[in-house]
Amino acid sequence: MSFAELGLIPELQRAVTEAGYTEPTPIQKQAIPVVLQGLDVMGGAQTGTGKTAGFTLPLIQRLARHANTSTSPARHPVRALILAPTRELAVQVHESVQTYCKYVPLRSICVYGGVDMRGQVDELRRGVEIVVATPGRLLDHVQQKTIAFNQVEMLVLDEADRMLDMGFIPDIRRILDMLPEARQSLLFSATFSDEIKKLADRMLKNPQLIEVARRNTVSETITHTVHPVSAGLKRNLLAHLLRHAPDTQSLIFVSTKVLCGRLASFLARHGIAADAIHGDKSQVQRSETLEAFKAGKLRVLVATDVAARGLDIDDLPMVINYELPHTAEDYVHRIGRTGRAGRQGHAVSLVCAEEKPRLAEIEKLIKFQIPQQDVPGFAAEPDYDIAGSSRSKRERAGAGKSDQEPSRNSTTRPKRSDKPARGRSNPGIAPDGFDFSKPYESTVAGTPLGETPENAVIAPSEPRPSRARPRPVAVLLGGLGRK
DNA sequence: AAAAAAC
Structure with missing residues (x-):
């Protein structure tokens, strides 16, 4: 025809x-x-x-x-x-x-x-x-x-x-x-x-x-992988994965604009050609960034769901869900950016304990189980299977560390409990002292190094200069009813 | 639950 x-x-x-x-x-x-x-x-x-x-x-x-x-x-x-x-x-x-x-x-x-x-x-x-x-x-x-x-x-x-x-x-x-x-x-x-x-x-x-193509089905040319990982190690794992696929262009999805920008600059600071696209960027920036990515000048594009649907980027080999989307349907849309027109594609998802219910929803929708693969040095903590309860979160926050109990955070920030609690021994703090899993908390430059896996690939870098934050910590904590 | 979109 x-x-x-x-x-x-x-x-x-x-x-x-x-x-x-x-x-x-x-x-x-x-x-x-x-x-x-x-x-x-x-x-x-x-x-x-x-x-x-x-x-x-x-x-x-x-x-x-x-x-x-x-x-x-x-x-x-x-x-x-x-x-x-x-x-x-x-x-x-x-x-x-x-x-x-x-x-x-x-x-x-x-x-x-x-x-x-x-x-x-x-x-x-x-x-x-x-x-x-x-x-x-x-x-x-x-x-x-x-x-x-x-x-x-x-x-x-x-x-x-x-x-x-x-x-x-x-x-x-x-x-x-x-x-x-x-x-x-x-x-x-x-x-x-x-x-x-x-x-x-x-x-x-x-x-x-x-x-055509029954709704909520995914292309057969896409391979799906889930890497179980604790929230605090996600970005280290991401850097690790990117390093082990050096010539692969990838689109990385996150669920907030703040994280989007931070993750992109984190990667950029560690030598990966990365930029961010989200709705708070100017239209000129959005267009330029997308063009640069399409032209191959950027290796990594970090995006909110502004890019989840419809965007057609030729030959995009890999989509990474840094966080699982909140609705299962969005998973289908996001990974639809790869494996297009009969080409091979990879859909990789970094999944922490709190996201397991979402993973189950996604698997129900796409009607198959996504193979799970531990990455050596980044495997999720033993209570990975215990999803949801706040007690397990508190335990997880202190997992692997006996010296310090970050009770302050785990009790005052219920809504952010999927993020690692802040603390000196928190593996979520990168060697450069930048904990971008905490959108509104400033991180003191030179925070002692957390327990980073041996094969983590984050190169040490200059301490990040402290800079003004959009909202003071006290206001945020106050708003959440601290003490 | 977060994102996007007119000024």
């Missing part, structure tokens, strides 16, 4: 061939003919299945029926709207649009926040048929009257379930209310919850259901 057989016009076939594709993926085989007919679509597909080309190609062809070669802006009204939940995702979809528009006289733009509006306004004024956007900035343009929706023929909602999670639904509703009734609409979502169905009812007319 070729793209020509799906009914694509020569201009698109040529662009597809030049992009290096010969055979349509299952979702493309299903979606392209249906969209070409002008029907509404409710689509369920994982990322990495070719979903984006599955809707951009027929969308472009529909618009190309009446493409206008005039240079007059008035001849280039907005005719298609594609909405995505994150800026990176919008950029990526737009790249696909641009690739396939190469031999078709249609103009497109990507519109998102965090950057100056003027450039976008100028481009809109010159006339564009296809707008790829994140909802907030799009509404901003509506308010400024720099965009008009009265000629919109097609609407695509990508990653609708994520939009829902992110609270975009009111924005989506407002946009829907402004669009012409007579239009073709496509909705893509990884899950079909009641809320998604409600949105689909409102947005789609007589939708064709397209679903």
